[in-house]
Amino acid sequence: xxxxxxxxxxxRASRVDLLRVPLLKRLLRYRAFQVLLIFPNLLIFTLVxxxxxxxxxxxxxxxxxxxxxxxxxxxxxxxLIFGARKLPDLARSIGASAKEFRKGVEEGTETESDTQTxxxxxxxx
Numbered sequence: 001x002x003x004x005x006x007x008x009x010x011x012r013a014s015r016v017d018l019l020r021v022p023l024l025k026r027l028l029r030y031r032a033f034q035v036l037l038i039f040p041n042l043l044i045f046t047l048v049x050x051x052x053x054x055x056x057x058x059x060x061x062x063x064x065x066x067x068x069x070x071x072x073x074x075x076x077x078x079x080l081i082f083g084a085r086k087l088p089d090l091a092r093s094i095g096a097s098a099k100e101f102r103k104g105v106e107e108g109t110e111t112e113s114d115t116q117t118x119x120x121x122x123x124x125x
Contacts, residue, residue, distance in 0.1 A: 019025045027033050052064030059065050079087075 055062045
């Protein structure tokens with residue numbers, strides 16, 4: 001007689017469906033709202049690119065350089081706050097990929113050196 005033992009169920013993360021809110025659902029499905037979200041971003045990034053190309057070369061007076069540094073630091077802080085638990089796994093996978101790449105390169109150079117044979121010396125006589 002065999003006994004079946006079930007593993008305890010993993011706790012499920014609670015999720016909130018924002019589309020259950022009627023006003024929010026209507027707003028997110030409205031095409032003009034999507035354009036209204038995209039258009040200001042397009043203008044800002046166009047301004048960043050134009051000030052980078054035609055603005056002053058002085059670093060602390062150029063909007064594009066300042067904007068890129070602000071975005072960089074904001075993304076770095078968000079990564080450290082929200083992604084800190086995943087950083088060790090990411091580092092391990094990058095290390096494993098680099099190790100595999102080096103191994104493949106070494107095998108490739110060994111294969112190339114094995115297939116290359118020295119030219120046979122032939123006499124012209």
